[in-house]
Amino acid sequence: MRFDFVPFFNPGENIPWNRVVKMMREQTNLAEQADFTTVWLTEHHFAHNGYLNAPPNPIMMSLDLASHSKKIRVGQAPIVLPDWHPLRVAEDIALLDNMTEGRVDFGVAKGINERVTLQFNKDADRRDNEKSYRLFMESLEVILKAWTKDPFSHKGEFYEFPVPGWKETNRFLMPLEKEYHSEKGEYTGMYIHPRPYQDPHPPVWLMSNSPHTYKLAAERGFKVIGMSSPPGKLESCWDAYANAESHDGAKYQRGDGVGVCTVIYVAETMEQADKDARAAINGYYEYLSGSRPEGSWTRKAYLDDDANPTDEDLNGEWFDFLMKYELIWVGDADYVAEKIDKLNKSIGLNHIMLLQQFPGFDYQKILKSMALFSERVMPRFNPDGV
Template identity: 25%
Template sequence: MVDFGVFDHLDRRAGVPDQTIYEDRLRLISAYDEAGIAMYHLAEHHATPLGLAPSPSVFLSAVAQRTTNMHFGPMVYCLPLYEPLRLIEEICMLDQMSGGRFEFGVGRGISPFEVSYFGIDKENAGPIYLEAFEALKRGLTSDVLNFEGEHFHYDDVPMVVTPVNKPHPPMWYGVATPDGAAWPASQKINVISNSPCEIARSATDQYRETWDREHGGPVTSKLGVARHVYVGETQAEADGIAGRAYAAWYENFIHLWRKFGVEDPAYASTLETARERDAIIAGTPDMVASEIERQIEAAGLNYFVCRFAYGDLSFEEASGSLDLFAREVMPRITG
């Protein structure tokens, strides 16, 4: 059984007021919930048009009020930028406010430029991240938080607000390489990859091998990939709209890399190259369903994450694509 999720950078649409972008996205998120999407994942970015949710918890508190069944959370909280005690309390609040529908990703932050704006050297981000994660996990599973580390120290802090989910809400982690799958498997953490199917398959194989060695039994975590998706009535319509929107998204994505004189090769710059790398699926409902089925099999997935809103897609274009996806693609795959 494969579940569907949504990943969202909440990137800027040029010429559209931020207030309109936020409200349009919340309307779309309500539609995700009604369509049967299992989970909404929100990125965290800073000082870049790639992400208009630098404080994911703030936006997600609105998501909690606009949805009923769908789970949601950040993908990821950039832990080096957080004071763990305050984040523990935010997580517990969101889990309580949503009736146990909150889940969260953890990471050190993909962009060294964004972390540097906070005065954190990229070499120090890793150790801070690992210590923050341990403090976070301890606080979520304890009545009283005691922690002694190099960066964080807590003595007998009462955990007054606690999560609905015990021992803590489900966690997520982004995996870029096969080697990166072992740690989340050891922690029973769900994973999502942006990598092409061949690399993603090596990662899911590594995950399952680690799980079998350390836990035994069937894997209960979600193993997914995230792809830009656009569903149109015709292939020509889908290619035209998706190509335009992807180009706008890429300009948002590359903004900070160009500002600092670095061209990042991790993402394809055109629709054609993105399609070659399994990064985008654009076409008719039949084509999109067939390609998703192929990727699920090729990458060994039990979870498929779509980006329905990106670049300069209007609310009408994104919601139209979602409607076709929900009516003609999802039933074919989920049965």
């Protein structure tokens, strides 16, 4: 079983960011001592209300946490590629990979529909979902070309590299290298440095709950992490991955190459866990559901397609709904371990990303929950390593 985590960043309150950074370092050190595999950094911007108080730059945050630890891997969950220039991402991640000597998991996604994207790139406006998806895929294509081809070039819907029209005139560079220049001196092929430390590059992780994305990932040699879902939806995604024709002919079993990001909170007793987390989880999921007005994160959407939610499911507290359908694991160590073991045996779960983003929550309780999880839950499962 592989255990990863996303650091708590105090959502719901804007506290000084030097404190947030120190909190993330402390959590990462605790996780490293407990043999977590990867710390994952999310990306959000313009958090005037504190709810999106995650690092605006998960690459820089990854470097900081790697420099304050010794062995834990650092990942991005995700880098929202449409909001970035792909050549910058290729360079920055390759540099991070060298600085950490291969401790990078490269996580990417298209991102959700929010106000942020238009501030960076009008082509990335996720109100046009198809266009932003094409931009996402082209950006990832550029990055992989830059890491693996020498020289590389690209011409797509959104980007062309090298940009046509540059003719080298620097006499120091004469005679020009033919692989990068035409006979007339035009720049025709590119190279980025450094090359990634990992060969051929850091593992690529997509963040998704779509069977289409899982199939695509398996075909291209990527891995996938999705948000907690009912077993039927997990199975449809994981089977799409396992049944895909992989790029290298590898045969996957259900659960290979995939993970689940799950809200987990551990207390000494079930009653204490409920008391601690109920209000915060209600607030967190109210916020999430409000962020997707088209209804994709309503309560019905959290269930299997053939499920019929009751009136209580639709109108009661989020906490009770999520606990009923085991979409969050909040309780004592026995309860949480039981939920992990159940999915491990039933559908092959072997990779968990622990999430504890509770608005207005006491940070010391986060540390206590992580300690209980690492001391009383993780030892019941065999470690899976990197």
